[in-house]
Amino acid sequence: MADGNAVQDRRDSRGDDRGRTSPATFLRQVVAELRKVVWPTQQQLITYFFVVLVFVVVVMALVTVLDLAFGKLVFEIFTGSGAQ
Numbered sequence: 001m002a003d004g005n006a007v008q009d010r011r012d013s014r015g016d017d018r019g020r021t022s023p024a025t026f027l028r029q030v031v032a033e034l035r036k037v038v039w040p041t042q043q044q045l046i047t048y049f050f051v052v053l054v055f056v057v058v059v060m061a062l063v064t065v066l067d068l069a070f071g072k073l074v075f076e077i078f079t080g081s082g083a084q
Helices: 002-014 023-036 042-079
Strands: none
Touching: none
């Protein structure tokens, strides 16, 4: 039963045997972690917003161009090349 011991060892290393955390303790830990966060300044937030906005617009334009190109290509393949 070496496999059973390996499973037990993994449980011990993860700390599963400690039991459940109470909701109050969990909330205190969440608040403590949020206090460690370095929040961006208003200027950084505005800059990040515009960077993301420009990136999204560029990707939308790229996807639109590719969609139109593939659409025309598929249309030409299935309808044939114009006059006969």
